[in-house]
Amino acid sequence: MRKEDNGKHIIVIGAGIGGLASACLFAAQGYNVSVYEKNSTPGGKMQQLKKSGYRFDTGPSLFTMPFQLEKLFEKCDEKLENYLHYRDLEPLARYFFQDGTVFDNYFDKKANAAEIEKFAPNSVNEYANFLKRTENLYRKTSQAFLFNPLYGFTDYKKLKYYDFLGIDAFSTVSQKVDKKISSPHLRQFFKRFTTYNGSSPFKAPATLNVIPHVELNMGGYYVPGGMYRIVESLVKLGKKLGVEYHFNQIVHQINVKRERVKGIFLKNGTHIKADAVIANSDATDTILNLIAPDTISNSRKAKQNKLEPSCSGFVMMIGCRNRWHQLKHHNVFFSNDYRREFEEIFDEKHLPQDPTIYIANTSWTDPGDAPQNSSNLFVLINAPYVQDNQDWDEITERYSGFVIEELERRGLDGLEKSIEVFEMINPKDFLELYRSNRGSIYGTSSNDAFSAFMRPKNKLRGIGNLYLVGGSTHPGGGIPLVIQSAFNALELMKRYNPK
């Protein structure tokens, strides 16, 4: 139930998951909340496409740590189960290696061990031990780094010096995996999880080996009817709590006077007063472009500009009159040379010549997502963030043809001639559609040991009532962490502006 109206107006810039979650949390506390979104629909990067009988999730396809969403609903005095259903998936995903090895990765430990036995019998125990290690990492890091706003003295006090020992902060994901796992297939498998945070396993600290724990020990979930139901459930909850949504409204500037936010200017010049603003717009865009000039120091802007964005994505949505028996719901077709692939993405900054190709084939689980005997393939390849000198129209045209050929070579016979629906999203589209920094899809990268501390915090220092939420802020990208950023914003508001 919503607390009594406190007469205060909060503006949320952007209706991504972070904006929608914040809107609900603050409305439940009695604030009058208005969301201003530049696009015509809520959800930000979490969208869906429906065309000619096919349905695609155009952004996230894997739902992890559902307890975060449950907690959000609880904090608003509601039950998630009254708004949304989600279910587990077995196998979690099918992995294809180019030497013909296929690995069905099961959540069920026995079924998974039986799978590993087929191609890497000596690594069955290594896998189990590595998972224990990832669980241990989660135990050591989650309260200190994930569920902690890392803003004030009290937050940093929670970081004990021994937190840094034993969390593998000073070796890379790849080094640690190679040390603990002997099977080349499982090495590549475990390194892949670093991409969930848009980083390179050859650069990111081995602390990120916590990510496999989240999916492999805690579970990977799917929302029947599509991931967009998460967006719909948040909007429904927001409306019940009195949130007002304004679409097709670009926020041009955050108006700041004497270190306090006074409101926002829309692109059409209208000024809307606010007692506080929560920016779900990309943090780099917010700090460099949205906050009124002369409010933020040049050194702060330079610091922000220096943060390396996460990778972007090259997305193809292919509706085709064909079904391939070898595809499951989540499918990963690995490259032959993983190190080379990440060098191309993060160092040379071009699309990989031998990419790892992820395919979400949700019609395997939800037959309604494609016509009979057809498939809705959501194809995602990790891509470099946008550079100034790239012609993405030309690259997209050329690369999409290559990917189709590559998928046929990797076993999807007859793909090209069965295509009925074909849509793409490239890194430049991510930049233009959502104003994400250089088209990054998970905020900033974690390609060095200190990036966890460098991400913008959920309250901007120096401006009393400006909060930042979303994947480009602490604690990072992905649905559960983005929801955490909204929890943090509320906590910081209560701590520093209690009235």
Ligand SMILES: Cc1cc2nc3c(=O)[nH]c(=O)nc-3n(C[C@H](O)[C@H](O)[C@H](O)COP(=O)(O)OP(=O)(O)OC[C@H]3O[C@@H](n4cnc5c(N)ncnc54)[C@H](O)[C@@H]3O)c2cc1C
């Ligand atoms: C292809 C892809 C696959 C992914 N897969 C997964 C996955 O499987 N699991 C997972 O958990 N996560 C995944 N992610 C990451 C996840 O989608 C994001 O971390 C999350 O959705 C980001 O939410 P956000 O709150 O940061 O907002 P965003 O989605 O970035 O939304 C921000 C919103 O603000 C609006 N906005 C920006 N500037 C302005 C302005 N000036 N005025 C008005 N509005 C503005 C934008 O239009 C946008 O709607 C994936 C992302 C992509 C793109």
